[in-house]
Amino acid sequence: MIDYELLERLCQCSGISGDESEVRNLIINEIKDYAAEIKVDNLGNLIVHKNGKNRAQCRLMISAHMDEVGFMVTDITSDGYIKFDEVGGIDRRVIPGKQITIGRKK
DSSP: OOOHHHHHHHHHSOOBTTOOHHHHHHHHHHHTTTOSEEEEOTTOOEEEEOOOSSOOSSOOOOOOOOOBOEEEEEEEOTTSOEEEEEESOOOGGGGGGOOOOOSTTO
8 A cells, every 4th residue: 555645745855865864854754663773874874674573584675765866056146046057867958847946945
């Protein structure tokens, strides 16, 4: 069963490459009651261990990305225009049709 509410909250989190803390904090909050151990390494990776009820015959690792493509403000001109550069693999041809949010307060 898909938890659409959780999926929507994950999609609404800001998680640009290099600053995935909002996504990571949401994930930690969702899994903390089920995990035996939760660690965040120096690169920001979330490492979680969950004990099973019985001794496992094999182990399972689930690996996924928390980051997303985005933009980085490089300058604000005296006329009020915002100059920016891409973070991640964004096709420049689709940028004019995209809605974006700026800043931590969105």
